[in-house]
Structure formats: structure tokens, C-alpha cells
Amino acid sequence: MTKKQFLKKSKKTLKEIGIELLIIREIPTQEKYNSVDLEKTYLKMEKIRKNLENIFFKYEKLNPPSKCKNLQINLLKTIIILQEAVVAIIEHLNLLKDGSNEQSKEKLIKSKEKLDKFRENYGNLSREVDLYLK
Structure with missing residues (x-):
């Protein structure tokens, strides 16, 4: 796989x-507006978790040129961070269903922290890939 091919696949993955x-x-x-259907949201989050898993494994299988190996590792780490955020949201929803409001708030805070970290990494990776593609 050439560098350009790998970068295009990275862009697609992003x-x-x-x-x-x-x-x-x-x-x-x-x-925020108390319009959450816990069961629908839970199912949606599970679907997202599975989609992220598929994206992860598809990208992991790529064989990048040696110059791009760090990019691949960083993108995989970023996907893992997003997966962790999704799992925290799923745990939050389960705790809400069980009536454990205090613990559910902790999971929601954890998910927001993970999402913030993801956004930062995602932005950096997007700029890096765009820069290399030019």
C-alpha cells in the first residue's frame, strides 16, 4: 500500500x-431537555459501539508504509478513546434505568471527559492527514 492510499483510507476512517x-x-x-428514551438510546449506543469496533478492526488490518505506522497507531488509540466514551454512556444509561442517579452522573462525566480527549485527538489527526494529502 502506498502512502497516498493509506492516507486516503485514514481520511475515510476519520x-x-x-x-x-x-x-x-x-x-x-x-x-438536557429530558427527552431521552433510555431503551432506544441504549440500543443506539450499542449499535454505535459495534460500528466503532468494525471500523477499528478494518483500519487495524491495513498495512501502512513504515512512515505511516505512527499515524495508524494514533488513529487506533483515538478510536479506542471514543469506544471508551460510548461504553461510559452505556453504563450511564444502565445506571439510570436502575435508579442510581449519583453513579450515573459520574459515568456521564467520565464519558464527557473521554469525548473531549477524543475531539482533541481527532482534530489533530484530521489536520495531520489533510496536511500529508496536500
């Missing part, structure tokens, strides 16, 4: 996880 992020960001907004 776009795919960006779409998942947009869906994830709906949850806190819905909660």
Missing part, C-alpha cells in the same frame, strides 16, 4: 468515526 460522534453528541442534548 470521516466514519466523525459520523458516529455526531450521533453520540445527540445524547447529552436529549438528556
Whole structure:
């Protein structure tokens, strides 16, 4: 695989996880206005988790040129951070269902921290890939 091919696949992967992020960001907004259907949201988050898992394994299988190995590792780490945020949201929803409001708030805070870290890494990786593609 050439460097350019790998960078294009990286760009595609970033776009795919960006779409998942947009869906994830709906949850806190819905909660803010108390319009969350816990069961639907839980199922949506599980679907996102599985999608991220598929994206991760598809990207992990790529065989980048040696110059791009760090990019691949960093992108995989970033996907893991997003997956951890999704799992924290799922745990938050489960705790809400069980009536454990205090613990659920802790999980929600953890998910927001992970999402912030993800956004920072995502932005840096996007700029890096765009720079290399020019």
C-alpha cells in the first residue's frame, strides 16, 4: 500500500468515526431537555459501539508504509478513546434505568471527559492527514 492510499483510507476512517460522534453528541442534548428514551438510546449506543469496533478492526488490518505506522497507531488509540466514551454512556444509561442517579452522573462525566480527549485527538489527526494529502 502506498502512502497516498493509506492516507486516503485514514481520511475515510476519520470521516466514519466523525459520523458516529455526531450521533453520540445527540445524547447529552436529549438528556438536557429530558427527552431521552433510555431503551432506544441504549440500543443506539450499542449499535454505535459495534460500528466503532468494525471500523477499528478494518483500519487495524491495513498495512501502512513504515512512515505511516505512527499515524495508524494514533488513529487506533483515538478510536479506542471514543469506544471508551460510548461504553461510559452505556453504563450511564444502565445506571439510570436502575435508579442510581449519583453513579450515573459520574459515568456521564467520565464519558464527557473521554469525548473531549477524543475531539482533541481527532482534530489533530484530521489536520495531520489533510496536511500529508496536500
